[in-house]
Amino acid sequence: MDYKLDEQRLVNDFRRLPLAGQEELLEFAGSLLNKYRDQRGDEHPATGQCKLERAEARPEAAKEPVFTE
Numbered sequence: 001m002d003y004k005l006d007e008q009r010l011v012n013d014f015r016r017l018p019l020a021g022q023e024e025l026l027e028f029a030g031s032l033l034n035k036y037r038d039q040r041g042d043e044h045p046a047t048g049q050c051k052l053e054r055a056e057a058r059p060e061a062a063k064e065p066v067f068t069e
Contacts, residue, residue, distance in 0.1 A: 003011070014022060 014025060017025065
């Protein structure tokens with residue numbers, strides 16, 4: 001992944017912080033994300049998770065055991 005120069009500098013500075021400073025910066029970045037997400041009106045917020053569609057129910061498969069060798 002290619003980063004711009006300011007992004008590389010930000011990652012480098014983040015790695016130099018002590019653990020407490022990293023956690024504080026992540027909390028602050030999360031609050032900024034929430035603030036600007038509300039302004040943009042994102043339909044699907046970035047949470048690091050994705051929704052998976054549930055597969056159709058297969059009752060015939062539930063009755064048969066699966067054998068593997």
